[in-house]
Amino acid sequence: TTAAPEDAVPTGPKVKAPALVYISGEEMTHYATQLLLKEWIEPHFDTSSWETYDLSCKSRDETSDQVLHDAVEAGKRVGAIFKEPTITPSAVQVQEMGLKQAWGSPNGAMRKGWNGITISRDTIHIEGIELGYKNQVLFERHAVGGEYGAGWDEVGQGTLLTTYIPQDGGAPFVVDKRDLTDKHNVCVVYHNPYDNVRELAKIFFERCLEHQVTPYIVTKKTVFKWQEGFWATMKKVFDDEYKDEFLKQGLLDRSGGDLQHLISDAATMQLIRWTDGGFGMAAHNYDGDMLTDQIAQVHRSPGFITSNLVGRNDDGSYIKEFEASHGTVTDLWLDHLAGKETSLNPLGLVEALLGAMSHAARLELDEKPNDKNVQEMHAFVDNFQSTLRTALHNTFRYGQGTRDMCGPTGFTTEDFIAKVAWRLNR
Ligand code: NAD
Structure with missing residues (x-):
């Protein structure tokens, strides 16, 4: 018998994936993530315990943003979240998509709802390849904090007063007073x-x-x-x-x-x-x-950076949300819709998915440290992670990477996903 290659997952029955919250988005990254889920994850995992929330503009509009509130609540309850990139609709997109209003940034709502501490962003490396x-x-x-939560208005001439009123009943005082002498000003107040x-x-x-x-x-x-x-x-x-x-x-x-x-x-x-x-x-x-x-x-590319939000639950435990650092990659989506070839680098997306699965497995093991099934699931997720990473990196190393890395001879979105699937599922 020959040993399975290092970048193939041992065959066996599907493992029940640990519970996580799956936030689905739109455009090119939605298309590519759904494709890689089907070809890389689903052959090895039963993902029926994942709770999915559709944060596309259409779904947020139809539910008057109830779906965003539900997703934030679910994230608090489960503690491990994967998020596809989403669109925060601009004024033009509100028109184009016929939305009831310009729904706010879901990322802002999550950072607030999960008591966000930090967004950790790290470079992704492939051994043997210089990025x-x-x-x-x-x-x-x-x-x-900062500009994202600012209050502001456009005003004319006059005086702008920012007054602090202490919660403990202490005497209010003026933080800032300024005279506005221009006829047209924009005033902004924010805090950290x-x-x-x-x-x-x-x-x-x-x-x-x-x-x-x-x-x-x-x-x-x-x-x-x-x-x-x-x-x-x-x-x-x-x-x-x-x-x-x-x-x-x-x-x-x-x-x-x-x-x-x-x-x-x-x-x-x-x-x-x-x-x-x-x-x-x-x-x-x-x-x-x-x-x-x-x-x-x-x-080299936004595809080679991670983005993980770390927040704190009311009980003190960490809430972790994992996403790619880039957006929905609209330009490639338009090419795809026009029938042209595209080459999306899925590394940031898949590192996020693996991060969420790994954190979810950790949470389940913390909860049931002596449960044999949970121990086995945790070990399988660990192995799967490194096998998938090896399959991905080998694909890049053999010059079969996406075009942001390999130039015009690089693989298309679909061919890259299929090539990695071939390595994994041999
Ligand atoms: P983008 O990150 O989607 O794309 C910027 C540029 O980088 C494009 O040329 C794109 O082709 C390229 N690029 C990004 N990721 C790539 C990858 N993995 N592989 C190959 N090329 C890649 O940013 P954008 O075009 O400014 O925004 C598009 C949409 O994404 C907007 O609607 C915006 O609201 C949304 N957005 C969402 C998030 C989020 O959900 N976290 C973050 C940023 C932007």
Whole structure:
């Protein structure tokens, strides 16, 4: 007998996949994810315990967004979520799709509903293939606050007053008063909730240690003075709990033996220069949004970046949502609809799906540590993950990757999925 190749899943009865919340989206990424589910996952798993919520614009419109509320509730209950990219409809899309209103960002609702701490975004690597960064780059983006939750209005001349009213009945005071002398102004008020920055710090430093990279904290605190608190909390957690360990492991050699602060504009330059990788950055919400898109470009394609939301349940347990860092890839969807060939890189999508399945298996094992079936399921998910990863990476290594990686001779969306399926299901 010949041993099965390292990138084939041993044949056997289907394993009952651990319960997770599956959020389905639209366009090219919906099409590709459904295809890879059918060809890679379903031959090996019974996915009947997955709860699916359709967050396409049409479904949100038909349910007046009840489906989004239900998805957020389900996520709280189950704790492990996979999300396909979704469309946050623009004014034009509201017209085109005939929607009742411009439904808000589902990601915003989830980050709030699950007490989001951080959105972790990391580079994906394929051994033997050089992408943008040689070694891993980690990113921790504060999941709440800032411009995303801003209140604003357009106003004329006058005075703008921002007053704080303490909850404990203390005397109200004016945070800011300004005279508006222009006839046309836009005024914006936002805040950064800082209660969970300690937790963000711990998640970040733990991950930097695990992946052996040097941590940096990014803000624009030199000019945006209110951002000092973010750095101060990060630095305190680092000094109190992590510095010794980082020093011992030699991970501060490149940053002068201490945790280094980077001004956000300097960080944009370093991201282009530090192509050896081997570093991590933590930043506020909006800076994190921009900087991680830059990382995606340097690292060849948005298909090579992960995006995991970590939140906290009321009982203290972690809620984890896993998605690709990119959108619905509208341009390829339009090509697909026009009958043209497309080449979508599914790596970010599938890393997200594997992440969600792995977290779901972990949660089930935590709940029933002595149940033999659960132990076996957990071990199978673990093995399946590494086998699928090997099959994917081998496909790239043999020059059968998607076109963002291999250029015009690369495989189409469908051929790539079929090739990986052939490796897995031999
Ligand atoms: P996008 O990420 O979908 O695409 C940007 C560019 O990168 C396109 O040229 C696309 O072809 C390419 N690209 C992205 N991922 C790729 C992959 N895996 N393989 C190959 N090429 C890839 O961003 P966009 O075009 O600005 O947005 C399209 C839609 O996605 C919008 O409606 C937006 O609202 C939505 N969106 C959703 C999310 C989310 O759900 N998290 C995030 C961003 C954008």
